[in-house]
Amino acid sequence: MLETSLIWRMSYRPEDIRWDHIAPEAETGKIYRSSFMDKQGRTILVMRPKCQNSKSTRAQIKYLVYCMENAILNLPPEQEQMVWLIDFHGFSMSNVSIKTTKETAHILQDHYPERLGLAILYNPPRFFEPFWRVVKPFLEPKTANKVKFVYSDDPNTKNIMESMFYIDRLESAFGGKNEAKFDLKIYAARMKEDDAKRVALCNGECSSSTPRGRGSTFSEFTATNSDSDSDGGKPKSPEINEEAILAEAQKIEAADGGGRGARIEA
Numbered sequence: 001m002l003e004t005s006l007i008w009r010m011s012y013r014p015e016d017i018r019w020d021h022i023a024p025e026a027e028t029g030k031i032y033r034s035s036f037m038d039k040q041g042r043t044i045l046v047m048r049p050k051c052q053n054s055k056s057t058r059a060q061i062k063y064l065v066y067c068m069e070n071a072i073l074n075l076p077p078e079q080e081q082m083v084w085l086i087d088f089h090g091f092s093m094s095n096v097s098i099k100t101t102k103e104t105a106h107i108l109q110d111h112y113p114e115r116l117g118l119a120i121l122y123n124p125p126r127f128f129e130p131f132w133r134v135v136k137p138f139l140e141p142k143t144a145n146k147v148k149f150v151y152s153d154d155p156n157t158k159n160i161m162e163s164m165f166y167i168d169r170l171e172s173a174f175g176g177k178n179e180a181k182f183d184l185k186i187y188a189a190r191m192k193e194d195d196a197k198r199v200a201l202c203n204g205e206c207s208s209s210t211p212r213g214r215g216s217t218f219s220e221f222t223a224t225n226s227d228s229d230s231d232g233g234k235p236k237s238p239e240i241n242e243e244a245i246l247a248e249a250q251k252i253e254a255a256d257g258g259g260r261g262a263r264i265e266a
Contacts, residue, residue, distance in 0.1 A: 004110065005110060008110075009111070012065070014065045014066070014069050017062060017065065017066045017069065019066075019188060019191040019195055021062070022059075022062055022066050024053075024054070024059075025053070025054055025060065025063035026184070026187070026191075027053060027184060028048075028051035028053045029046075029051055029182030029184070030048050030049070030051035030052055030053065031045060031046070031047050031048075031063065031064065031067045032045070032046055032067070032182060032187055033045055033067065033070055033071055033074065034046050034085070035180075036165075036166065036169035036170070036178070038118075038165050039165060039166065040079070040117070040164075041076050041078065041079050042075070042079055042082050042083050042117050042118075043074050043075055043082045044082065044083045044084075044085055045067055045068075045071055045083070045084050045085070046085050046087065046171070047084060047085065047086045047087065048087045048089070048090075049086070049088065049095045050088075050089065050090035050091045050092070050095055052095050052097075057097065057099050057100045057103055060100050061100070061103050061107060064104060065107065068082075068112055068115065070191065072115065073194055073197065073201075074194070080114065080115070081114065081115055081116060081117030081118075082115060082116065082117060083117055083118045083119070083120070083164075084118070084120065085171075085174055086119065086120065086121050086122060087122050087123070087174065088121065088122060088124045088125060088128065089122075091128070093127065096131065098131065098134060101134065102134070102135070105135050105138040105139060106138070108143070109138060109139060109143060113143075116143065116146055117146065118146050118148065119146055120148050120174075121147065121148065121150065122151075122174055123150075123151055123152055124149060157175060158175060161175050161176070
């Protein structure tokens with residue numbers, strides 16, 4: 001896995017992606033780095049699948065990689081992992097792409113192992129379950145166990161969120177008290193500042209032949225990857241009948257008025 005990831009980084013060059021390269025993908029706020037961290041000091045990527053504004057898997061993955069690199073860049077020295085907060089409010093079948101879902105799992109699993117500390121799926125609809133069954137076999141058990149399904153109508157949710165986040169900083173969409181909304185102009189300015197910081201870091205610390213950036217220097221990258229399971233323990237990709245999965249999800253959605261009537265088991 002390490003050799004494959006190093007080859008990928010040298011060819012894909014994620015450290016060279018800049019805000020101007022991916023700005024159109026960011027316009028709706030479908031993925032962005034939050035201005036706050038969790039109680040462990042981990043950076044947070046907020047994701048809103050309903051805000052998907054592109055049909056290009058290539059462009060979507062490029063933006064995801066940019067966001068991953070930016071989250072790593074902003075990790076404090078004592079942290080190596082990030083948190084994903086995924087808001088499923090307004091999510092519908094029109095937002096579904098099995099191809100992008102599989103590619104996202106591939107990028108996370110193969111090129112950013114051990115970077116995900118926790119993923120909270122907040123109020124996922126019932127019809128999301130077939131897609132979770134598609135993704136889960138692609139993930140190593142250690143990664144899959146980091147995925148938590150959380151529901152706002154569950155009495156335990158408040159305790160769960162309070163144990164991990166400062167409620168006064170947490171966005172109201174996730175049960176917090178922060179009413180701030182995504183502002184593209186403000187966010188663009190933040191990202192351009194980070195781009196400049198990355199360039200300065202690369203110029204000072206990295207050669208052109210090694211992965212670059214905070215959290216992506218050669219020594220940190222190899223150390224993080226070496227902690228993951230070897231290729232021998234990686235789950236084999238199952239055969240996937242995409243038409244059957246979509247049909248099942250549509251049936252669930254139609255049966256209970258949007259597929260939000262039951263909880264999904266992780």
